[in-house]
Amino acid sequence: MAIRNVNLWRSVDWFTIILYFILVACGWLSICGASYDFGETDFFSFDSNPGKQLVWIGCASLLGIVLLNIEKKYYELLAYPVYVAFVILLAVTIFVAPDIKGSHSWLVLGPIRIQPAEFSKFATALALARLLSSYGFSMAKRADVLKMLAVVLVPMLLIVLQNETGSALVYLSFFFVLYREGMTGSLLAIGVCAVIYFVIGVGQGENFFELMPVNVGQFVVFLLVPLFTALMVGVYSKRAKRAWGIALFNLTGTLAAYLFSRYVIPFDICIAQLVLCACTVLYLLYVYMLERYASYLLIALFALGSVGFYYSCNMLIGKLQPHQRIRIEVLLGLKDDPAGVGYNINQSKIAIGSGGLWGKGFLNGTQTKLNYVPEQHTDFIFCTIGEEQGFMGCAFILLLYATFIIRIILLAERQGSNKFTRVYGYSLAAILTFHLFINVGMVIGLAPVIGIPLPFFSYGGSSLWGFTILLAILLRLDAERETRF
DSSP: OBOOOOOHHHHSOHHHHHHHHHHHHHHHHHHHHHHOOTTOOOTTOTTSHHHHHHHHHHHHHHHHHHHHTSOHHHHHHHHHHHHHHHHHHHHHHHHHSOOBTTBOOOEEETTEEEOHHHHHHHHHHHHHHHHHTSTTOOTTOHHHHHHHHHHHHHHHHHHHHTTOHHHHHGGGGHHHHHHHTTOOHHHHHHHHHHHHHHHHHHHTTTOBOSSSSOBHHHHHHHHHHHHHHHHHHHHHSOOHHHHHHHHHHHHHHHHHHHHHHHHTOOOOHHHHHHHHHHHHHHHHHHHHHHHOOHHHHHHHHHHHHHHHHHHHHHHHHHHSOHHHHHHHHHHTTSOOOTTTTTHHHHHHHHHHHHTTTTOSOTTOOSTTTTTOSTTTTTTTHHHHHHHHHHHHHHHHHHHHHHHHHHHHHHHHHTTTTOHHHHHHHHHHHHHHHHHHHHHHHHHTTSSOOOOOOOTTTSSOHHHHHHHHHHHHHHHHHHHTOOBOO
């Protein structure tokens, strides 16, 4: 193996650069549509949002050129120092940033506002790539796994302390990168189970069965816990009979408790379910002591943790601020609040639906022009596309994003033995995918309104610069990819 001498402008992936500028151009046109007021067409004035965005685009382009000219060895060398610097900056931001809409995440420098959380993504991606590509790193070593998790969770925690939950959740996308690099799928499975417990437990937490004093959400969660536990026993211990035995024991016990409560003495059968779960855990611990197979101990801890997670979710919901609790309840369909928390989503869906198949045309939207949709030039920019360009316009933009993300994945996959660039490339792809799914999902009412921008479309410099930095570094790393002679 050898590394070729880099002629940057021949080696750089121009197809990805072209896709980037197409996305940025479409984003600027969308900002024009979202910011347009009847009779005002001076989009190039620096007093208007489109004019200011042009400045951000120009600065981002210059920044991208600078980063493209920095050699790969410096990105590897400075990965840890840059990460530490941004962790410190995130910590300082908690105390010095002013309160803007309840968040302490923006640093105000005269007329300029900068959000460090947007820039810390590239620092985290570099540090994670450096760690995973370091000599001797192994997912089998507990110390290495703890370091890996710390790299992701430390900035995430600091951003949560800034009360910027949306930006913090983006860091969950790094776990898909870790899974790609060999992390056991059990952590991903646990995450899926946690989401299911939360949605069912909270979503049905106020409903009771008609003929019994039993909470529907609690009953379903306590039924799923032993079933998921049995599934894990079957998958990780390869003991199908043992797994079926655990499942049948809990199902039969639950049925017996139901019949006793229904026809003999009414009682909360969730108590019986808890006893059955406890028996399952004790049985798994017994098998672990008997066979000394660590998987049984971990599965027992999963079952205990599942029950604890359910109760902690209920406690957390009870301690949330009223507006935060209402947002979750509206999302889960527990409450209908079209004039309050649900107003943004309802107006956004009306705007997108009014666009029909082909849209109303550029600058001809009515919902957005009359400012029915709050934050329509930032977090809800996608509704402008839906109203002006219709279903076909939305489909084109989503197809453009899909092409862009797939291209980045291909860049990551063609790195050969260059693990540093591969991990970094997948980090960028995961971050973009998370932003896209959550932003579009919240605009059409399928995800909570957590306030994350649509990459290259939402108005603002921090987001555009952050994604430009992420992409420019990948393009430089890819330009120096290893080749066989």
